[in-house]
Amino acid sequence: xxxxxxxxxxxxxxxxxxxxxxxxxxxxxxxxxxxxxxxxxxxxxxxxxxxxxxxxxxxxxxxxxxxxxxxxxxxxxxxxxxxxxxxxxxxxxxxxxxxxxxxxxxxxxxxxxxxxxxxxxxxxxxxxxxxxxxxxxxxxxxxxxxxxxxxxxxxxxxxxxxxxxxxxxxxxxxxxxxxxxxxxxxxxxxxxxxxxxxxxxxxxxxxxxxxxxxxxxxxxxxxxxxxxxxxxxxxxxxxxxxxxxxxxxxxxxxxxxxxxxxxxxxxxxxxxxxxxxxxxxxxxxxxxx
Amino acid sequence: xxxxxxxxxxxxxxxxxxxxxxxxxxxxxxxxxxxxxxxxxxxxxxxxxxxxxxxxxxxxxxxxxxxxxxxxxxxxxxxxxxxxxxxxxxxxxxxxxxxxxxxxxxxxxxxxxxxxxxxxxxxxxxxxxxxxxxxxxxxxxxxxxxxxxxxxxxxxxxxxxxxxxxxxxxxxxxxxxxxxxxxxxxxxxxxxxxxxxxxxxxxxxxxxxxxxxxxxxxxxxxxxxxxxxxxxxxxxxxxxxxxxxxxxxxxxxxxxxxxxxxxxxxxxxxxxxxxxxxxxxxxxxxxxxxxxxxxxxxxxxxxxxxxxxxxxxxxxxxxxxxxxxxxxxxxxxxxxxxxxxxxxxxxxxxxxxxxxxxxxxxxxxxxxxxxxxxxxxxxxxxxxxxxxxxxxxxxxxxxxxxxxxxxxxxxxxxxxxxxxxx
Numbered sequence: 226x227x228x229x230x231x232x233x234x235x236x237x238x239x240x241x242x243x244x245x246x247x248x249x250x251x252x253x254x255x256x257x258x259x260x261x262x263x264x265x266x267x268x269x270x271x272x273x274x275x276x277x278x279x280x281x282x283x284x285x286x287x288x289x290x291x292x293x294x295x296x297x298x299x300x301x302x303x304x305x306x307x308x309x310x311x312x313x314x315x316x317x318x319x320x321x322x323x324x325x326x327x328x329x330x331x332x333x334x335x336x337x338x339x340x341x342x343x344x345x346x347x348x349x350x351x352x353x354x355x356x357x358x359x360x361x362x363x364x365x366x367x368x369x370x371x372x373x374x375x376x377x378x379x380x381x382x383x384x385x386x387x388x389x390x391x392x393x394x395x396x397x398x399x400x401x402x403x404x405x406x407x408x409x410x411x412x413x414x415x416x417x418x419x420x421x422x423x424x425x426x427x428x429x430x431x432x433x434x435x436x437x438x439x440x441x442x443x444x445x446x447x448x449x450x451x452x453x454x455x456x457x458x459x460x461x462x463x464x465x466x467x468x469x470x471x472x473x474x475x476x477x478x479x480x481x482x483x484x485x486x487x488x489x490x491x492x493x494x495x496x497x498x499x500x501x502x503x504x505x506x507x508x509x510x511x512x513x514x
Numbered sequence: 515x516x517x518x519x520x521x522x523x524x525x526x527x528x529x530x531x532x533x534x535x536x537x538x539x540x541x542x543x544x545x546x547x548x549x550x551x552x553x554x555x556x557x558x559x560x561x562x563x564x565x566x567x568x569x570x571x572x573x574x575x576x577x578x579x580x581x582x583x584x585x586x587x588x589x590x591x592x593x594x595x596x597x598x599x600x601x602x603x604x605x606x607x608x609x610x611x612x613x614x615x616x617x618x619x620x621x622x623x624x625x626x627x628x629x630x631x632x633x634x635x636x637x638x639x640x641x642x643x644x645x646x647x648x649x650x651x652x653x654x655x656x657x658x659x660x661x662x663x664x665x666x667x668x669x670x671x672x673x674x675x676x677x678x679x680x681x682x683x684x685x686x687x688x689x690x691x692x693x694x695x696x697x698x699x700x701x702x703x704x705x706x707x708x709x710x711x712x713x714x715x716x717x718x719x720x721x722x723x724x725x726x727x728x729x730x731x732x733x734x735x736x737x738x739x740x741x742x743x744x745x746x747x748x749x750x751x752x753x754x755x756x757x758x759x760x761x762x763x764x765x766x767x768x769x770x771x772x773x774x775x776x777x778x779x780x781x782x783x784x785x786x787x788x789x790x791x792x793x794x795x796x797x798x799x800x801x802x803x804x805x806x807x808x809x810x811x812x813x814x815x816x817x818x819x820x821x822x823x824x825x826x827x828x829x830x831x832x833x834x835x836x837x838x839x840x841x842x843x844x845x846x847x848x849x850x851x852x853x854x855x856x857x858x859x860x861x862x863x864x865x866x867x868x869x870x871x872x873x874x875x876x877x878x879x880x881x882x883x884x885x886x887x888x889x890x891x892x893x894x895x896x897x898x899x900x901x902x903x904x905x906x907x908x909x910x911x912x913x914x915x916x917x918x919x920x921x922x923x924x925x926x927x928x929x930x931x932x933x934x935x936x
């Protein structure tokens with residue numbers, strides 16, 4: 226690989242300085258805080274790994290981690306399937322394509338807080354219109370105020386509804402970029418719908434799919450507004466996710482050391498999820514370098 | 515006419531000229547919306563009007579929900595420089611760890627005393643004093659009374675207002691029904707975001723949560739009996755189905771819409787419930803002291819849950835003398851009366867003798883009756899917020915049937931005791 230020249234490094238320096246100032250240094254500070262007992266009083270007492278011991282010994286943390294795991298997977302894979310399906314529809318035959326695409330991406334323009342408030346209202350057990358409709362058509366209510374599984378399901382549906390446009394746009398753009406000659410050649414060779422998708426389209430959009438997957442995993446790991454505004458992690462903290470656990474520790478209990486340990490653990494979990502994809506993308510990019 | 519950026523800027527400057535010319539000061543208060551309502555309400559008058567004129571100042575109110583106001587105030591006060599002049603704090607969100615964020619009011623009181631400070635109960639000052647540092651001037655007590663909707667009682671043929679807690683339980687079950695049009699009515703509603711709503715029910719049974727000398731007692735038979743009642747109520751639909759998500763705001767809305775028949779809330783909510791602009795049942799709400807179980811004896815009343823809101827000065831407030839002068843003004847005896855007429859729980863007992871308060875706040879006599887025995891939810895300590903969350907977690911588990919009430923309260927002991935001061 227070619228060595229970078231000084232002038233090239235100088236041109237890259239501002240971006241690296243920004244990363245250092247806004248990502249690396251705060252992360253180091255959070256790392257330091259996670260080893261201390263600190264609140265508003267200012268004095269930070271070094272406690273070693275005591276915060277991590279407290280964190281890993283707390284049953285609520287593990288429940289929050291488990292809730293995060295299943296909500297994030299439901300959200301990310303739900304979005305991928307839905308986004309891919311919609312992108313295939315939009316890239317293929319679709320009447321009033323522009324209008325329908327505008328409708329599909331509209332939820333992304335809605336503020337998360339407004340979206341949750343709206344869903345919360347229409348699914349209110351006693352007076353919600355959608356709740357009433359679900360009962361009338363025999364499905365029954367989503368008991369999200371009392372049943373933790375229903376509450377987490379609703380949070381996942383809400384998150385999918387809000388963020389699918391992101392996945393859709395990436396995949397739609399990738400599908401549109403696939404040269405038409407490729408699909409035409411496959412058809413000439415006798416391939417039909419599923420075979421064209423499996424052997425031509427999917428490999429072509431795989432890099433975009435991985436990028437969408439990676440981004441959504443990292444962002445979904447921080448899921449907060451949907452849970453906080455629906456249930457605040459209740460009832461009995463059974464619907465708490467890691468970001469809500471962190472928020473409660475920092476801003477309700479004012480235990481900044483423990484909150485920092487939670488934040489750092491979340492970051493490491495995100496990194497663990499992202500690592501295989503990053504390695505894959507890196508190898509792919511520099512395979513021929 | 516073309517609208518240009520330069521033209522817009524010139525217009526904005528012209529509009530701001532009067533304030534600029536007069537050098538008007540701007541004071542920021544961070545609080546719950548109820549404080550703005552009682553301080554500036556039309557019924558009793560604006561407590562800040564004279565002060566604003568005298569000091570050539572305007573007041574900006576930043577209002578949030580109960581928990582959110584504390585979170586924001588603490589974050590703001592932790593900064594090197596701040597812009598909040600006065601903050602309203604509730605004692606159960608405080609603790610010794612937040613005291614350094616606020617000005618010690620002792621020296622300010624010594625240099626420029628409050629008017630008639632002896633009228634305010636020392637225990638209210640004590641609720642905002644940590645390790646000798648007094649950080650708040652008590653302004654509002656939110657003491658709970660028992661509310662019922664007369665129109666709904668009539669609809670269901672209930673003529674007598676309950677005078678014992680046994681009767682409340684009986685009436686709550688009777689008031690739980692579904693109308694012909696499918697609309698459901700819950701017999702009772704209360705908040706579940708912290709223990710303030712259910713403490714009245716536990717104390718009505720003779721139980722408690724944490725005593726003044728920091729002993730956990732919620733696993734005693736009296737408290738367990740109360741939690742068992744809550745579980746049974748929830749199972750039978752006496753409590754609203756979505757009550758696990760109820761905060762004070764949801765209770766207010768539910769009562770105003772006539773979706774629940776009874777509740778325990780601060781006496782001052784009488785205004786919200788009977789206001790024709792806010793409520794579907796104006797003038798139909800009654801309020802009285804919450805009765806205890808008849809078997810408990812005594813005066814027959816629950817030691818009502820009370821909370822004390824106080825005015826504090828963040829340590830980074832830009833002009834602390836100005837902040838103090840506003841606090842003094844708002845807490846003066848005259849303004850305490852004004853606020854009481856606007857629906858505030860007055861911290862000065864003399865306000866209850868005022869004829870305007872007696873006339874315009876018809877619940878004031880009942881409120882005065884319960885004040886001498888009223889109790890805070892928990893005594894203040896550093897881990898109070900965590901202890902309250904654990905308690906609510908275990909109560910909710912019992913209500914959802916995930917644990918037996920006795921087992922849940924015992925489990926709470928194991929988790930809460932290590933947090934209590936020794």
